[in-house]
Each structure stands twice: as C-alpha cells, then as structure tokens.
Amino acid sequence: MKMKIPQEKQRQRAPSKRALETRAAILDAAERLFAARGFDGTSIRDIGKEAEVQSSLVNHHWGSKEELFARIVTRRADELSIARLSALAAHNHRGTPTLDGILTAFFGPYIEKAEAAGPQWQAYARLVAMVSADPQWKELTERCFDPTARLFIDAIAALFPQARRDDIAAGFVYSVSAMLALATSRWRIGALSNDPDAMTSHLKELVQFCAAGITAAALPAPEPDQGI
Amino acid sequence: MKMKIPQEKQRQRAPSKRALETRAAILDAAERLFAARGFDGTSIRDIGKEAEVQSSLVNHHWGSKEELFARIVTRRADELSIARLSALAAHNHRGTPTLDGILTAFFGPYIEKAEAAGPQWQAYARLVAMVSADPQWKELTERCFDPTARLFIDAIAALFPQARRDDIAAGFVYSVSAMLALATSRWRIGALSNDPDAMTSHLKELVQFCAAGITAAALPAPEPDQGI
C-alpha cells in the first residue's frame, strides 16, 4: 500500500490549474479504458484520445504505462480500505460483532460508492476483478488489498475460535469473488434469471449468501449428504 | 467468432501425422500462453515459439487469433458440459436430488480433470475466469456455458419451489465465481492463511460453502442481524 509515484518525487512548484485538470482527465480516461479493455488491450494513444489530450502527455505526467496502471489501482484501493476499516471499527464499537456486520462493513463501502459516485467506481470493480485474476499483478494486489483482507479475516476468525483459519480464509476469498461477480456481472445474473435489477437490494442478499457459506465452512462438516 | 473453423470446412484428404501433431501443439501452447498472459498479452509469434513451430503455421492451421482463441475456449467447454450433465443425470437417477449432489455434479468434473490431466486444465480455469470477466467475450461465454448453467439452475430451483428464480440464479453465479477463485487463486488463499494445500480436499468445502449460501439466498430472509 506504499505508492511512491516517481514523477512526483521532487515537484518544485505548484502545478497550474490546467495541468491538474489534464492529470485528472488522464487518470479517469485510463481507468475507463483499462477496465473496459484490459491492460494490454489499451494503448497510451487510446488514453490520450479518451482524455482529449496529447498522448505524449500521458507518459509525461504518469511515467510508464505500468506506473500509470498501478497508480489507478492504488488510489481507489486506499480510499476503499479506509472506508472498510472505519466501518469495521464502527461495527465493533456498536456492540458484540456479528458475521453479517463484518461482511457488511467490507462490502458496503464499495456498493455505496458504486451507487453514489457512479460509473467510475463500477469500472473500478472490473479493474479489481482483472488484477485479482492476473499473476502479472500479484504484487500490486497484495500491496493494495491483503493487509485489509487479513484484518477482516482476523475479525471473522474471532467469531469462530474453534475453526481452522484456512477455512475462514477460503470462505473470505470466495466471498470477495462473489462480490466482484455481483459488481461486474449483473448482466450475467440478469440474463440467467430473465429480470435485471438494481444493485443495493443485492447487498443484503450477498451478505446472506456469504455469511451462511462462511458459517458452514467454519463449522465441522455436518452429516454427509444432508440434502436441502 | 462463429464456431465454423474456415480452415477445416472442406478438408480434402486426411492430414498427415506430423500435421496433426503441429495443430495440437499449437492449441496447447496457445492455451498456456493465453491463460498466463491474456488475449492481448499473447502474440502469434509467442505461440509459434512456445509450440516450436513457425509462427505462420498458427494462422495457417487455425485462422485468425480470435478464431484460435474461441476454438481453445470451446473445445474444453464442450467436454466439461458433457461431463457435468452426465454427472447431473447420474445424480438424479440415484434418487431424490439434493443441493450438495447437484453442486458436486457441476464442480466435480472440473476438479477431477484438473487433478488428473494436470496443468492444461488448470490453465483452462484461468482462461475461463478471464473470458467470464471480459465483455469482449460475452457472446463466446454465453454460447459455451449458459445452456448448461440454465439446466443446473433449473435443477436447483426445483428444490426450492417457493424461491424466486432470480435468487437461485444469483446464488449460482456466486458459486461459479467461488469455484473459479478456488481454481485460479490457491496462491491467494494460501498466502492469506499461511498454509497452502491440495485441491481435492477443497471440493467438499466449496460445496459446503455454496450449498449453505444458496439455501440462505433461496429462503426468505431470517430475523435481521442474526449474528453467528
């Protein structure tokens, strides 16, 4: 989660307003394109065109394509981590922690931002789904998300003192992948169920799904083939 | 991207043994590289080098890069669908269907192939995870996986006559994403739990997780904030 950007390391004077706009426009455009077409599917030229600036300004402001990509992933990851840990602390302060509460503290901040701030956060979910599945970005993923994930796993593990930590961790990874599936594949759920729907109402269903799954994974296996 | 492979449409004579080997080597090499680096991150030249054949043979045998990619995704998808539907039929024939049994019929064939036939099937899981998350391959995904998915959703929905089909479908999509997370991110689970493990033992845990989740999602919401 340490994200030194080399281009900024020794900035001498305050940048002009226009320069700041340019830099922000490049970041937003790059986020949209990377999310839609992937890292290799997006060119520096595409980004310049989308941001309506010269393509050489992309390298000038943000260095190499890899550095730009890492910058995009980390800026929202940090914001998300803060919101998630704050929600977790608030939940703990409210009384005895519950699994539903912990999961809501993790899922909620993203869902809220995706609904409030709109398409940029939705694009970001696709970006996270991509980097999570790609070994090329393993280090980046670990830096951005693992510290917070460990804290949430700790919190859940505290609810199941008798459970193996492996099982809790596995359940948490499954839960995160389910959240990404919700965020990136509403079209898929809609297509399979013949009825698209809004996002917020899915949060509670997602929490219900994951909480039941983690509880089942944490407890010793019940009678085999229990049926429905 | 229409399943016809132009190069094969009117083959006149039986191909030589060497030609068959070349064609198979290209497919396997392409599968490894596409899975490791993605579609845009893999070049035809890379594939030729990996298969130890001339890169022009890649186009000659399999047409364009897109056609080659679609061919790779579909060949194993068809094999998987057959195995899954066969397992589902066997389970139904065995007596009253159960959720655990249906999920095992869906997950089992992949896990078995990944363990038995090894790395090519593991690469394939990463490939499926990629195409599932990428709008560029939406049509390909629908053609390959949706028909079978619908049948499994039907089978699950029959166990919960009172549930909304949307909730079943959502639970199934979450379950599939969890399976892909297991197949592609063992390193992630291992890193978070400080203890990597073998794959087969995870199948039962995965089924347990998903069955509990789907059951919870299918039933009307219980008392709010039920805790652990």
Next chain:
DNA sequence: GTCTATATGTAGATAGAC
C-alpha cells in the same frame, strides 16, 4: 504442410520546439 520474406499497421517512449 512448412518455410522465408515481407506488407502493413501500431505499439511505448522520447527529443526538442514553443
């Protein structure tokens, strides 16, 4: 079927004028 050679386009990154 397989090879060499190549046509044609685009990639990331930078140099240097303003």
Next chain:
DNA sequence: GTCTATCTACATATAGAC
C-alpha cells in the same frame, strides 16, 4: 506543460518458393 515529429520495436497476416 504542451505540442509535433520521430525512433525503435513488434504486431497480425499473407505471398510464394519448396
């Protein structure tokens, strides 16, 4: 900071000899 022009490398795909 911004722009034009360009260097160098590599991409997909094909033509044509063997």
